[in-house]
Amino acid sequence: MMSHPLRMPLRAAALAALVSLAGCQASPPDALRGTGDLGVVVERATGSLALVDTGDRAILERIEGLGDLSHASVKFSRDARYAFVFGRDGGLTKVDLLRGEIAARVMQSGNSIGGAVSQDGSLVAVANYEPGGVRVFDSETLAPVADIPATWEDARGRRQRAKVVGLVDAPGNRFVYSLFEAGEIHLLDMSGATPAVTRFPDIGAQPYDALIDPTGRYYLAGLFGEDGLALLDLWHPEAGVRRILPDYGRGERRLPVYKMPHLEGWTLAGGRAWLPAVGRHEVLVADADDWSLVDRVPVHGQPIFVMSRPDERQLWVNFAHPDNDVVQVIDTETREVVRTLSPGEAVLHMEFTPRGEHVWVSARDSDRITVYDTHTFEALAELDSESPSGIFFTDRAHRIGL
Template sequence: MIPRLLALLAVAMLLPAAVLAEGGADTEALYQTHCASCHGADRLGGIGPALLPGNLSRLKPAAAEAVIRDGRAASQMPGFADQLEEDQVTSLAEWIYREPEVEPSWGRDEILASQLVHHPDGSLPDEPRFDADPLNLFIVVETGDHHATLLDGDTFEPIHRFATRYALHGGPKYTPDGRYVFFGSRDGWVTKYDIYNMQVVAEVRAGINMRNIAVSGDGRYVMAANYLPHSLVLFDAHNLDLMKVYPAVGENGESSRVSAVYAAPPRGSFIAALKDIEEVWEIPWPLPTEPVVSTGHMATPLAPRRGHDTPNFRVRRIPVPDYLDDFFFDLDYAHVIGASRGGQGGMVVNLDSGEKVADLPLEGMPHLGSGITWEHEGRRVMATPHLTRAAVSIIDMTSWEVIKTLETDGPGFFMRSHANSPYVWADVFFGPNRDRVHVIDKQSLEIVETLIPEPGKTAAHVEFDRYGEKLLLSLWEDDGAVIVYDAETLEEEKRIPMSKPSGKYNVWNKTRYEEGTSH
């Protein structure tokens, strides 16, 4: 990469001053000179990430200027302070946030051309190269420098640290045996990683701006949800071979971004959340004894599966009375709880009948994707934080009534618990009190402790070990750490330095759908 950059810089020295001036066409020339070799001539990405507004949503323009000027630590992104004037840096930063004149496309041909198979499935040894419980491992995603750490869940010692794609999003997903983990990046890359051998098996780019991925309950299929293009993409999990592209188009012909896709193992299907059309989609995968057959796109609605013979990979449309783009499911996936677009409430839809069961008064943008459930006084309840309200809502899942609203020290992002723990942990991710985390008693439904692990540093995202005896909490900073707590005494036991550990994912909890963990 360095020789290519030097060559590009040499060309830049010969360009006339007018080309290096601020302005639309001239700024594009700047981009082609300094950026295109890594980020693609059309800003769709290459060695570096895609540079489109949707992919840059987490990076503020001022921060983008700093990256162009000074480079990015622990990456291949160099700084251009010696080659560009300050107004040129500002112009470039502004330009990459503009929507392209022609909407970029990423379809079957581009997906097929992007596939990289490093170690064909079955070519690596079947025994782990480490001495640890394979079902009590954690993957810790470190977004500060785009790495992940494989962590022993018994000793809390790192086993291996490896580079990931830029800006992982939506949480890694495991095969049921815990051997393989799949990552999805904001700019569309799906990566299959062999935990036993600590090697990347295969990669493929599913889209330009991807929201998340899901893995079927049997571990045989992977589905990706895209904002750009508007699509769902289905892969065979073995080597990430492309199986099918589903354009996200409603019955009225309107196209939609796909907010997320989820695996629903009790139903044997994927469930997709659509941001711009009033539908929920269900796509069944074949049972292990069923052959995989080719199917046409956009079938007519099907009866819910639940053990019935259902054509594989065909879309069942479920009309809903509002746009739903953030989901939570009950334990057997009979109902989906969705947040409405305006963030002023939610609704419950029965996935078998397709009928709305209840409306939920959940003002303040409930973050249902982080909701959890537990048993309280003989009934199942769910709890969700709110992104714009300092509260946690607790809902009876039989009557669908809000039975309690806990006032917190600020809006939150994540909640976690475990079947063997008496407590729920809820962070205060937004606002001046982001260094706090609340501990809620499951039976009294009261906040019994508020911890401040490191004053002034964001505390977020709890994950328990497989037994519910220990838990990990992130200091969500570039010079952050994962903190190990005793789940009963709430005492800190250990700190493991990490670079913005945004999420920690335990194999047992995520493959057994352990109560108290988000799915």
């Protein structure tokens, strides 16, 4: 068969460009890789990332020198080549997944709790506990762009700075976040020449975490100081914040809370919102249209993450201490627990492969990552990893809020 006359020169030119970009010797074509099968696992005890290949179910290498990763989270650049790591010590690190090395790093605060990448990929925002506020950086260089203090007035009229939690990206190069002590939600618009902040006060006591739905319309903040959640409709922010599920725990004894549940691990499936109950051995089910409570699913312990397989048929749930050696699977059609698994001690996180055929589960105190087949529940691989916690795959680069 005759080849196209331009095909080989184009291939050679593309390979030469890649080699020039990397500044290294030419690699054979089978040594080149994309980023679609890549991900990272946070190894909190050693301040390192395990770079993983989800197709081969293998750890490729480790990237060290990322500081305090005791509550680290990761977001990805628009092209899924870079991982932005938000460390608890205030470090913001940009990691090159193809080179397996740190591309840039700044110490931007004393204590931070996560971040987000803007819709167009040009900005990285970081949520800070100390000092309370949001700092925004250029995603290419990590040069500072904006510093937004999270200020509020207490009952005595004194100006304070609050811890920022639940920071997410929203359409239109906006970011949304909550102020823990103030009981407020702030909407930060970075689409213009200067930052613009819209405040929503009196949303409820102690918002501790938040999420944005997959369409980018609804922002929900969980309330630790009282039962219920606060809902902001970003299509109609002028309508203010609405309280939902205000009395799901009324009249019941609340259990001691050993760990805050993560609302970023909630699920929308089958027209229902599935949420971890605070201080209860339940997963809450709400109608996603009117946000009324429609059911409660009893589970093994206090749920932390309630995560949906991409086809929405299954939910995988992990739990707080002392029940954190178990993962349960809920069938969203029957609303029943269909499988209980024991991946190891102190299960901290789960992540589905992009199409949901596998799920990776980290067990911190067993120094192990287990990969399960989500249809048969067979353990396909066990990977050694020192104190693994958060697992993040590059398909998150193309999803709102993740």
